Amino acid sequence: MQRLWVRWTLLTAFVLAFGTACAFLGNWQLDRLESRRERNVSTVRNEEQxxxxxxxxxxxxxxxxxxxxxxxxxxxxxxxxxxxxxxxxxxxxxxxxxxxxxxxxxxxxxxxxxxxxxxxxxxxxxxxxxxxxxxxxxxxxxxxxxxxxxxxxxxxxxxxxxxxxxxxxxxxxxxxxxxxxxxxxxxxxxxxxxxPVALPEISDGPHFWYAVQWFMFAGIGVAGIVVFIRGDLRERRTGHRKTPKAPKGPKPRDPAHPELTSSGV
Known part of the structure; x- marks a missing residue:
């Protein structure tokens, strides 16, 4: 069990680091989306003056x-x-x-x-x-x-x-x-x-969906921990339920006929 705890701890640490990076990148894309929307408003307003x-x-x-x-x-x-x-x-x-x-x-x-x-x-x-x-x-x-x-x-x-x-x-x-x-x-x-050089495109661009993808990656990482640990626990329970095999050796003889084995041979 101790080896499982070590593996789970290392996996959790990795997923936390990965998830933190994904959350940072997702928020960065949302910041870019907000900046782009502000630029769009400024562009339209200035161009119409x-x-x-x-x-x-x-x-x-x-x-x-x-x-x-x-x-x-x-x-x-x-x-x-x-x-x-x-x-x-x-x-x-x-x-x-x-x-x-x-x-x-x-x-x-x-x-x-x-x-x-x-x-x-x-x-x-x-x-x-x-x-x-x-x-x-x-x-x-x-x-x-x-x-x-x-x-x-x-x-x-x-x-x-x-x-x-x-x-x-x-x-x-x-x-x-x-x-x-x-x-x-x-x-x-x-x-x-x-x-003439064209005005910048007035749209939200791909930033929102990029943010969604990064947040999904973080969620997949967390879900992966759960699946991985449940798999380890299932495998451990299955291993404990297995019946030990009988030791191999000569077959016992029939007491009434010591010259024969219990199978009659």
Whole structure:
């Protein structure tokens, strides 16, 4: 019995650790679900607001709550300082994006001019399509800097993986505001096959069902302990009920006929 207790204790300790990890992951998915719902509400609310001058918003560090407001800005594109963003995706489109500084009367702001689709396996160009020349008016979404490793946000040979106004701005001969504008329209229009970057999907995503799965794994672990211990106890009771076998040996002889065994042989 002592060996069973040791086995049960070790199994219980393992299941408790496993169940704790599953509960943590399940709650983490529920937290992500709540954050996503808050983002959805903020996205819809900001996107439905009237277009504002970019100078009303780009006065501070841009955060998640600022994103997807629509703003407008008038100025000239700096075609000599463009940044090409590699390996980008938007909805079902995969390709590259181009970020171009827009110099206005009050300063400069980065503008993500959109995504250009690439066929599967097609190389990313080394030179970005030129922006419209002269004075332009852009309307776009407020976007915060993307987060990632320094190697991903630091421009190298005019290209990067993620967009950071701080990292890109360090390569420019003039300051730029924090964050950037995700272009919706530009007047006069641009060429080059650009499409606006899509808004994030307004849905709960898979987080709720991921949470359910993690909680189910924890429940299965607890149920497994019960099944395992009951199996051990059943096997132990069955073993105790078995009748001991008679010891093997010579068959007894018949007293009336000692020359014969009790079977008559």
């Amino acid at each position: 009237a277009v504002r001058p970019y100078t009303d918003v780009f006065t501070r560090t841009i955060v998640d709550a600022d994103q997807w407001q629509r703003v407008s800005a008038t100025g000239t594109f700096d075609a000599d300082h463009q940044l090409l963003l590699r390996y980008r995706s938007s909805g079902d489109t995969e390709g590259y994006e181009v970020v171009t500084p827009l110099r206005t009367a009050t300063g400069a702001v980065l503008v993500d001019r959109g995504i250009v689709s690439l066929a599967n396996g097609a190389p990313i160009p080394t030179v970005a399509p030129a922006p419209p020349t002269g004075e332009v008016t852009v309307v776009g979404h407020v976007r915060r800097d993307e987060q990632g490793k320094r190697s991903a946000i630091t421009p190298v040979d005019g290209a990067a993986r993620l967009i950071s106004s701080e990292a890109f701005g360090a390569t420019l001969p003039y300051p730029v505001v924090d964050g950037y504008i995700g272009l919706i329209t530009v007047d006069p229009p641009q060429t080059g096959g650009f499409a």
